[in-house]
Amino acid sequence: MHRRVRSGGMSDHEVTLVALSLTPVQAVAHAAQIREWLLSASVIEQNPIPGTLADPSEFLPGPQAEAVATEDEVNRALTNSGVDIVVGRQVFDSGENLEPPTCPACATMLDSDTYIDLLDDWLRTAEPLATCAACAHAALLGDWAGEWTCQVGELDVCFNNWPPLRPEFTQELGRRLGSRWRVVYGHY
């Protein structure tokens, strides 16, 4: 699971863009390109001392961080306000808000136990098809709809405690993550 150091007693939120379509080898190359793009645009900057309780992330908000956010200020004074670009297959979950997704054809919600089993398959092997109990429509699990879903990917970019990102920035970053990508909003 996607778990990092949590600030004691405070609630953290994460916005994570997850690449669903990349092989492990592709993930390494895409991660390098995204790192270079975000650094050269000054959206992020290298954290000189990553791994501390206050700033565990590899990157900190850069001078241009506000240009990609919907609010005037990215609060650099917050504990854990950095950015991570992480290669490696994992499940990304919505934390306390988690809710199974709905059928893309008829909007019936997937059963929770079925959802957990399918996620486990996805993590261990490959993205499974989920078949709707109501209408029998079958679709890849990542194509089921929902705001508080889990996703499995080989590469992610995680913004810790940032204000919401601008839609055009989210789209551009997503495009750089490959042909299929999702946003996971985690709240802990």
Ligand SMILES: [Zn+2]
């Ligand atoms: Zn259905």
